[in-house]
Amino acid sequence: MAKKTATTAAAQRSGDDTAAQPSRRERRELRREAAVNAAFQLAEREGAAGLSMRRLGQELDVDATILYRLFRDKDELLLAVAERTIRMILDDIAEVPEEEPWQQTLRRIAESTWLVQTRYPAITSLTFARTTGGPAEQRLVELILTAFTRSGLAPDRAVLHYRTYVDTTLGLCAHAAALGSLDPEVREKDGTTWTRIYARLPETAYPVTRTYIDELSSVTPKAIYDTAVDAVLFAAERAAAQGGTCRPQA
Amino acid sequence: MAKKTATTAAAQRSGDDTAAQPSRRERRELRREAAVNAAFQLAEREGAAGLSMRRLGQELDVDATILYRLFRDKDELLLAVAERTIRMILDDIAEVPEEEPWQQTLRRIAESTWLVQTRYPAITSLTFARTTGGPAEQRLVELILTAFTRSGLAPDRAVLHYRTYVDTTLGLCAHAAALGSLDPEVREKDGTTWTRIYARLPETAYPVTRTYIDELSSVTPKAIYDTAVDAVLFAAERAAAQGGTCRPQA
DNA sequence: ACCTGAACACCGTTCAAGT
């Protein structure tokens, strides 16, 4: 009882005067934010494998076990990190004008997602396969889903294409990020495979691979991503035109 | 010199009499195969995180350090495991008849890939982002690339769509496998997000998500995969029809 | 009430010591 009163008093104090000391809950949230920030720095500096609870503790100059009072376990920390990446995407796409064509909205979102992937590959490889259920994710889901409903697709089809769009973009971003954040040596092994292995294949057994070796080495992950996004959006367009429900395309 | 002669003699012996003792190289290969087999069993029984060098040693009833004479490190073991999954895919698609439409070939390959993913989710989540450069991968690359050239696409476009097809299918399979092989508790947390979180969203702020909640919970990973494969193949078809090079579509 | 750090049960990998 006494404690509860104290907490409430603190909350009121900070409510009345925004410059006053933050409440316990606010202070906890600030420390969580600081930990998430440090996780970004640490992971991008040392690679995905370098993000350990112990090293994150060092980064923050606190005992590693303190992190376990901010996050239940490492997984919860990663979900908080994932939420932050989604908030970055939301900030980047900013407003969605009423009159913006739905395809353009989705293209812009795909672009922002890719941007975050290129900026934080290590973090992306750790988090892009996860569902956070947090407020940022909820907002982004609502945004993307709204765009798909504007296509005129029936609910079940709209949802199917929404999920295809999301899983494809996230899958490709995670894949690109995984390559972009491998240990340098392993990455070398993986990235130069085309020239190292495939350029030396016997022409008799592998005529097509040999013939296209130059093209194979020069395709960029971004070109692949754009092609996939185009394909997925066009499939939705086509389905909307065929299954034409409310707004055929007038 | 003496050693070399002995090895050659052993190879000849095994060449002459297939039932005789295998050569040192053959025995090494057999032990590598046994290790890969055990890795499949262990990973699918205990989950991706359960596949450690120590436990793999236990599984094989040998000291863990022996694995380091069969594989340079754990990464090389995983690449050998990845090669095996590709060989499974190759076995599953069997022959590609001369007259089979290229789209159907690629659909069959996508189907086999999915099959392997469902059978070995833990292994898939560990390996499907990797490039092995091994013989099985080389054969599969040649197979897929050949199918894309049969579409009539110009080399650079054929390669772009080939890569889009491969990265999209692998990305979605890896994503599905990651969900399918999470620790049961984490998986629960991730898998039931739709019903746990999104069903309780306030309708005012998230009207679309709330409206589509039933559809959202009932989309299957396989339906998403099929939709994505269709989209990617149709994009290639369309590009082939437009950029019509050698064989427009006669 | 909060923090600390020792401790537990694991990793991947190496290498001197055995046979």
Add this chain to the structure above:
DNA sequence: ACCTGAACACCGTTCAAGT
């Protein structure tokens, strides 16, 4: 020539002991 197991430098996580 081959195998063994101790050892190193790490993990995530827990909990008794301190302040």
